Amino acid sequence: MEHAKPLPSYLVQRYHGWKATSYAQNESWYRHLGAEGQHPRAMIISCCDSRVHVTSIFGADQGEFFIHRNIANLVPPYKPDGNQHGTSAAVEYAVTALKVAHLVVLGHSQCGGVQGCIDMCKGDAPQLESKESFVGRWMDVLRPGYEAVADVAEGPEQARALEKQSILVSLGNLMTFPFVQNRVASGDLSLHGLWHNIGEGGLEAYDPKTGVFEQV
Amino acid sequence: MEHAKPLPSYLVQRYHGWKATSYAQNESWYRHLGAEGQHPRAMIISCCDSRVHVTSIFGADQGEFFIHRNIANLVPPYKPDGNQHGTSAAVEYAVTALKVAHLVVLGHSQCGGVQGCIDMCKGDAPQLESKESFVGRWMDVLRPGYEAVADVAEGPEQARALEKQSILVSLGNLMTFPFVQNRVASGDLSLHGLWHNIGEGGLEAYDPKTGVFEQV
Amino acid sequence: MEHAKPLPSYLVQRYHGWKATSYAQNESWYRHLGAEGQHPRAMIISCCDSRVHVTSIFGADQGEFFIHRNIANLVPPYKPDGNQHGTSAAVEYAVTALKVAHLVVLGHSQCGGVQGCIDMCKGDAPQLESKESFVGRWMDVLRPGYEAVADVAEGPEQARALEKQSILVSLGNLMTFPFVQNRVASGDLSLHGLWHNIGEGGLEAYDPKTGVFEQV
């Protein structure tokens, strides 16, 4: 692999700083994690967005959350066709091997992927409609969500509504996986939908009784 | 979505703690991120493993790293077949929309996905070979890596060797994406391979000159 | 401009070393910065003193901090009189054009400018009192700070107290700029006061609750 470059020096410096402080202070816990394996309590499905750090919001330590991150925190429907499904593999591993107790889908404000989906569905982003567009094909997962918000006034309100649909669509698709269904039915697994407002530091949870997201 | 449950109270409590402290202290930066969008310097492709927090190791703030996490930090080869490829979508978005400067593949010790790949390739995990196994099909991406380490003595040494192959296979596959190739060729994008030792707090970087991973 | 001289050869040599190493390793990030512009998170107002490198203390990469440096890290009060105010221009650009989230005033120990202010205010430095003394007139900004520490025992203790006043006077003057006031009021900008002990490697932050600087 001749294309790899050395790590930028400022990252090397920061790593050594981490090693000498955070690692040194928690060495016994890191050693425990290395030797005993992981036993996370929850799987988080979050966006790749650089502004969303679920470990920060929940003060999480190493070992607490098994975290999958993809564009717009989407889970495609169950489709065991023998092809590669990275998100489905992560869900399967968390639920059947790690036996996590919680599956949390965490959406967020100002999501570029969600905005791309709106543009595509409105016909404003032809480049996303080509077969070659990985982002476009990935956002196809969210098309049913767009149908649900197509009547909302265009602009920030619609974007916010679709961000929340991205959570509900993913939760709905999670329930199409037999191993998720089974553990939810037996009470061994619970699903949660959260939406994070980056600028305001807000956190809203989906309440199935009212059918809306409420500030926690 | 009638299956969603309220957020566990200990997470609600921690969220309020974060809001009152970290958020309150950095409110202006969060507002900036919400209003001005993200401009991350790098994309990190890391494992879902709960023990690996790249933001901690590199003292990263919100906004610095665009992070995709999947099982065993794998990137499948370029395959624009119109199907859903979450990893390819994340790479496409980071490279063509965000124009990140660095693509870092971060592997780690004691990787459960890598161990599963070894078991499967050795014939010890028939359940992973079924078409229905999402984890098995996902680990197919790493089969060429297993070929490279099949002769290493079984056990921890082989696992470690395959963990490092997971990084090299991903870096190699990244170079099959035309938009990655182009930006690497023009000097606008650099690739990096890192392996993290959880228990020891170690960090090794792949050096293309020597062909081995060296402690940074 | 006939007076310019060639660059000393040791600096030429060091530049070529940087180009072949740090630049080469981070070429993609530098290209990104050149093409995409700067998006710094914070403005730092620091002293020109050769011993104070804020980028080192905070492991900062190119692009993170917009840095203004002048004698004794002073900000004069808001005075839009049509004359040239380099510090005010830098603050205006950072706050209104770059929309930084943080404004950090960083003072330090053994500050020569602060010592000059003490000498001048005590009558021991008549040369600083002439209209022709740029340093003297610049240190006039700190005279209100001297009044606050005039009763402290002369010597290192008083110097340290005035170094901290240089930070508080600057923070107070920053709040006289309407565009700073507005963004602080809206939560989009936060102010911070830091004092760095050069010899000890210490860092103290001003705590408005206690009214004193505390080691971070």
Place this chain on the structure above:
Amino acid sequence: MEHAKPLPSYLVQRYHGWKATSYAQNESWYRHLGAEGQHPRAMIISCCDSRVHVTSIFGADQGEFFIHRNIANLVPPYKPDGNQHGTSAAVEYAVTALKVAHLVVLGHSQCGGVQGCIDMCKGDAPQLESKESFVGRWMDVLRPGYEAVADVAEGPEQARALEKQSILVSLGNLMTFPFVQNRVASGDLSLHGLWHNIGEGGLEAYDPKTGVFEQV
């Protein structure tokens, strides 16, 4: 000063990392600098731009460069009118108190201040022409430079030409300070003009013989 906020936690973390590594490894030098004062070899006049770190380019250690940074690395003409001139104060302190041997004006590519000057001089930025615009009044220093490049084709070429004029205007203004003139005449001080290309990592020095900037 009730408006100061605590330092963001990621900066606290990075500081502790620095203290435990860079500081710890160089403690004796830091202690020396604290106890013995600064003896810098050169004064650098650079831009506040977050992408330009002269200490990085020249591999400079703490104590080597006395650094003044303002918008567009400008030095106004000598004007001892009793008002506050932060740049003139910094130059006076470096030349008469520290007796630096070199005065280096370092300009750079993609300078936002220089672009603002072009917009203002062309009549495209009326907001910069108001008496209240600190940036506009500061960029007045560069108006003579604009006259010199008014005939260059608009766009990147003109911007680059004016970036280099910002260096030459500053060098010219430096020679209006009597204490600079005297030390240049006696051979105790030399002036240097440098222009840095951010994306390319280039460094060009002004050559008074040819009247152009040449790659060093």
